[in-house]
Structures are given as structure tokens and as C-alpha cells.
Amino acid sequence: MRNQQRTASSPSIADAYITVEPFCLGRWIGQKYSLSSAPSVRGGSEGGRGAYDRGGCGGDLDCRVAVMLADTKEGETCIEKELFGEPDDPSKQHANINFEKYNNIPVERTGSGFPEPVTTFMNPPLDPVLLENIVFARYISPTPVQKYSVPIVAAGRDLMACAQTGSGKTGGVFLPILSTSFTSGPRPPPHDRQATGYNIRRKAYPTALILVPTRELVSQIHEESRKFAYRSWVRPAVVYGGADINSQIRLIERGCDLLSATPGRLVDLIERGRISLANIQYLVLDEADRMLDMGFEPQIRRIVQEEDMPGVHERQTLMFSATFPRDIQMLAKDFLKDYIFLLVGRVGSTSENITQEVEYVEDNDKRSVLLDILANELKGALTLVFVETKRMADMLSDFLMANSLPATSIHGDRTQREREMALQTFKTGRTPILVATAVAARGLDIPHVTHVINYDLPSDIDDYVHRICRTGRAGNTGVSTAFFNRSNRNIVRDLKELLHEANQEIPAWLETVAHESSGFGGSSHGRGRGGGSRGRGRGNASCDYGSSNFIKYNATKVCPME
Secondary structure (H helix, E strand, O other), rough: OOOOOOOOOOOHHHEEEEEEEEOOOOOOOOEEEEOOOOOOOOOOOOEOOOOOOOEEEEOOHHHHHHHHOOOOOOHHHHHHHHOOOOOOOHOOOOOOOOHHHHOOOOEEOOOOOOOOOOOOOOOOOHHHHHHHHHHHHHOOOHHHHHHHHHHHOOOOEEEEEOOOOOHHHHHHHHHHHHHHHHHOOOOOOOOOOOOOOOOHHHHOOOEEEEEOOOOOHHHHHHHHHHHHHHOOOOOOOEEEOOOOHHHHHHHHHHHOOEEEEOOHHHHHHOOOOEEEEOOOEEEEEEOOOHHHHHHOOHHHHHHHHHHOOOOOOOOOOEEOOOOOOOHHHHHHHHOOOOOOEEEEEOOOOHHHHHEEEEOOOOHHHHHHHHHHHHOOOOOOOOOEEEOOOHHHHHHHHHHHHOOOEEEEEEOOOOOOOHHHHHHHHOOOOOOOEEEHHHHHHHOOOOOOOEEEEEEEOOOOOOHHHHHHHOOOOOOOOEEEEEOOHHHEEEHHHHHHHHHOOOOOOOOHHHHHHHHHHOOOOOOOOOOOOOOOOOOOOOOOHOOOOOOOOOOOOOEEEEEEEE
16 A cells, blocks of 8 residues: 555645545544655655654554545545535635735835735645635735735735734645655755664654744644645644643654744754754744733743754744744844835724614613623624633623523633634634633634624723734724723723724724723733834734834734734
């Protein structure tokens, strides 16, 4: 069986690869084996696990059976369903993006010699295998960030971009990286003095590294990488804290070409001698400002500057951030070379895409009002309910379930498996109501949310803007509802001003409370991160570059670039 070649639908990949992906029942771990005779090929018959000359699980019975299963039409169909979903699967759709509004998004760029944007995925030419995967994923045409980032990355340029979660930036990075990787083939590991014999076969040498702040976001990025790497030699892998490290070690031993990781877990695996960065060609820092906010700068600098990663001139570096205060500017200065700066505006402003409603609700009336609102929702519509505490998240989801409303919750005390299951059932519509704490939900890209309800209002206007911008994505419309009472007076002036700027209706009672609170000190003034001309504290809701090297961009009327 190992000497047979798999028939592919594309002539360019026929007789080239055996593919092993997770089978329908989730029993098999995804692996890919090339039959090339190159010395760097994996999947040799000697049964080594993870080596570049005999990688994969050559002698592993389960993996050989998985190859046999995947090498059937039924297995292939099942794999594609698992990766790309059914045509009407709402959790894996990209075809219903409102491209009319997408095409009107302003995009600015600075730098020298930047390539022209593309209008289709065929230009610049992408690898035929990758083009088929794009079709499988139902990507119709490039989003604005992809139109600019794909040719920039394909040209080998470093990039620093301001673009929000949900803009298609992940595809804008993966597409050119994987296309080049598919064409050039796997790289042999460099000489490693610290790893010899069996140890070098067990150590992973990824060629692309994506660093992100949270385990939920890294899992989402990994799922996207699996789609685009389908039927290729590239093996995506993911490592993050909160999960069993030994299981992750076993997975990366089987192959790790494109690694998505959180900084802390990656440092741990480097210290254990399980991962080397000496082979890195591409470094991606996603949500860079959030990683610094969470205190990861020492780990990031160690990973990039103190380990065996190639220097800034020997790799390509791509950085995405919502804001660019001084610490991010210093990071860009140290990590990037001759980079292009790309600013992609929000997909429509809050005034166009999100209808904001504010209702006066006392605490003891919130549950009954919530039931009334949810009773009028369309069947299957995804509703995200924000609360302040973990205990309230569980209590409220239990209350909704007791009232025959399918709901689930996500917060920091739930296990990683429970969090992933909650997100999966929410995205697929099995439990279309997700009760979440703000911390647990930050960084998540949840498409097709139609309604955001602030059951508990935050005390900071930045957090309010971040929350409501979970809806109205991809050029589509959404609704946000806020439960307000006098305990929220500290946010009232900022809230009133935001509603006014977004051309939203301001209730008379809110005007009254704002007037009463004029001496209360009721302006949160945000977190003031990074200084500059942020005004009114919506610091994280704008991209502001306090240096002549950066564009100044006022986004007070738009959703934040998460």
C-alpha cells in the first residue's frame, strides 16, 4: 500500500502524494506522506516517528490503515466534509460575505516598491493544489486584506498590517506561504549540534511559525491551515497551554511544518528540546498588541532573538496588530526589515452595519427581558450574550436551557475541551446562544453572529465596542442590545457619545442619566494605551501611530481592529 500512488483530481498533483487526514469517526490523526525520493521526504517504511528522512509513522498500523481508508473515494469525501463542511454548513461558510460592502473598504499602504493588489486568486498564480482547496473552502474572491497581502507576501516582503479578526487576514498569509511551500517542497533540517541520532528524528523543525495570544484563536488558525494544506506534503501542527503537553509532543513528532503556537507553550517545548526554530522561513505575529498586553513580550523576544531562529534578513516576518503604540513600534523595528505597512479599514462602520439598542433594565428584570428578546429571534440565529462573571455565565446558560432555549457557556474555568465543544456547538447552530465572559471571548473569530447582547455592561467603552463588533462582520448587518441601569453611570457619557457618532437613536432616559452623571465623573477614558490622539478613551478602537513613519488613522466611528 505504501508504494501505491494516490490519484488526485488535479493533473499537477497526480501520482505525487499519499494523503492521510482525520477519518470520519475522528479516529485517525492527520498525516501526509510524500512518495518523492528526495532525502527530506517523510513517511519512509522504516517506521520512524517525525524524522525528515523517515518521518511520519511508517510502522504504525493505525496510520497505515488510515492511509488505506483515505485512499478511497468514501474516505476522501469524508475528509473533505470534516475540513470544509457541507455546502449549507454555517460554521464553515465564506460564500455569503457581503462583497459589495467589502469592496468599499478603504485600504492604505506605505513603503517602497509595493506590488499591485490582485482581484482574483489566480493572479498572482497560486499552486493548483492550493487553488482546489480555495474552491473547497468556498472562497469566492479575495477580501480587501487578501488583495493586498497576498502579492506582498508572495513578493517576499515583510508586512505590518492593521486588520481586524474576520477580515480574511489568515488566508492572506497562508495562501502565498503555502503556495511557495507546495512548489519548493520540504526543507531538510539544518545541522543541529544538540540533536543527534534518535533525538534529531524526534525534534520538529517547522518552516513557518504563527504566534498568537490565546488558545482559542490558535485553534481557529490551525483549522484554517489544515484546510489550505489539504492534499499536500505540509503538515500543520498546533501547540498551546491548557492542553496535555505529551499529546502535543506526540503530534509534532509525526510532522510539524506549519506551526501555530502560543508563546508560553512554545518556549516550554523549545526548552524540552522538542522544537527547533532553525528552519524558520516565515514568522507571523498575529494580535501582536494583545500578546504584549498579556505580558508575552519576554517570551516573544526570546523566541525570535535568543533561540536558533534565523535573523531578520534570513526570514520573512509578518505582523498584525490592532493598535501600534510605542512598544509595538519597537517590536516592528527589531523584527521586520524594509516592510510595507498596510491599513485595512473596518468592514463598514457601526452606523452602517450594527444597529445599537440600549434598554433600561434593572438587575432583577434582566432574565425576563432576555427571554422576551430571544423569543423573537429567528430560528438558528446566533446570539452572543456577554456577562461579567464566570458564575453568571453558567447560571444564565442553565436558566436558558431550563426555559427550552438551547444555550451553552464559555469562560476561563471551563476546560479546554469544554471551551472547544461550546464554540463548536455554537458555530454549527446546535446551541445558537452562547453566554460568555468578555475575557474568554476575546480574540475569537465567530462568523455569522447576528445579535450581541450586553447582559452586563462593561465599565470601559473600549470593551463595549469590542463586544458589539462581534456582529456586523464580513459586510453583513447585525444588532446589539445593551441592558443599562444606574449602576452603569460610569460609562453613560461615552456610550451616549458613541451612539451619537454612529447615528444611532439615543433614548430620552439615557440623555437624562447622562445629564445627572455630569458631575459623577462618568467617563471611563479608556485604558489610554500607547498615548497619542486617542481621545475619549477609545484607544483600542483606533489605529494611531505616534511616529512620522506611521499613518495616523482615526477609527472612532468604526469597530476595533481586533
